Amino acid sequence: MAGLLFHFDGVDGVGKSTQIGAFCQWLRDAGHDVVACRDPGSTALGERVRSLLLDKQDVPIHRRSEMLLYMAARAQMVEEVIRPALEAGRTVVADRFLLANVVYQGHAGGLDVETLWQVGAIATAGLQPTLTLLLDMDVDRALGRLDRGHDRMESQGVDFLRRVRDGFLAEAARDPQRIAIINADQPVEQVQADIRHAAARVLKGAPT
Numbered sequence: 001m002a003g004l005l006f007h008f009d010g011v012d013g014v015g016k017s018t019q020i021g022a023f024c025q026w027l028r029d030a031g032h033d034v035v036a037c038r039d040p041g042s043t044a045l046g047e048r049v050r051s052l053l054l055d056k057q058d059v060p061i062h063r064r065s066e067m068l069l070y071m072a073a074r075a076q077m078v079e080e081v082i083r084p085a086l087e088a089g090r091t092v093v094a095d096r097f098l099l100a101n102v103v104y105q106g107h108a109g110g111l112d113v114e115t116l117w118q119v120g121a122i123a124t125a126g127l128q129p130t131l132t133l134l135l136d137m138d139v140d141r142a143l144g145r146l147d148r149g150h151d152r153m154e155s156q157g158v159d160f161l162r163r164v165r166d167g168f169l170a171e172a173a174r175d176p177q178r179i180a181i182i183n184a185d186q187p188v189e190q191v192q193a194d195i196r197h198a199a200a201r202v203l204k205g206a207p208t
Contacts, residue, residue, distance in 0.1 A: 010135035013142030040073035107167025
C-alpha cells in the first residue's frame, strides 16, 4: 500500500526544522516508518544544487534558471528518495516541495504561477503531497527569529519575503483541503499540537 507524503513549508524563521523533528518523532512513536527529506537536497545532485542556489551568492542566476534548478533537484529527490519510500508504504516528511517554487519564483519572483505548476507536474511526474502543513507567521517576526546569516532567497529583502508569505496564503486559499495553515506564532508545543490535529484526518485509518 502506498505511503503518505507530508510537506512542511513557510517563510524561513517560522520554526520548520523544530516542528518537523517533533512531528517525525511523533509519527515514529505511532509506528510509522518515516523518511525525512529536504527540498532541494537529500540526494547527491540535490545537495550540489542546494549549495549553488542558496549558499553561493556570487553566481548570477536568472529567475527562470533558478526555478529550473529547483525543479531538477526535486525531480531527482522524487525518483531517488520519495517515490521508492511511498511505494514501500513508508511515511515521507518533506521540508519544502513544489509549492515553495510556485511561491518564491512565481508569486514573489514574477514568473507565471500556472506555468510553474505545469513544469512542476512534469518534474514530479504528478506526485502531490497528501497534506501540506503551512507554518505561517508575520515576516518581520520570522526574520527576527533567524539565528544565522541569510541565504540567497532570504537576502532578497523584506518586501520580497512579504510577497512570499502572501503567495503561500493565496495558494492555501485555493486548495484548503490539501494545504493546512498553522499559526506558527505560538508556543512550540501548541504549534506541534495544531500540526498533529491537522494531520490526524489523513492519518486516520492509515497503515503503520
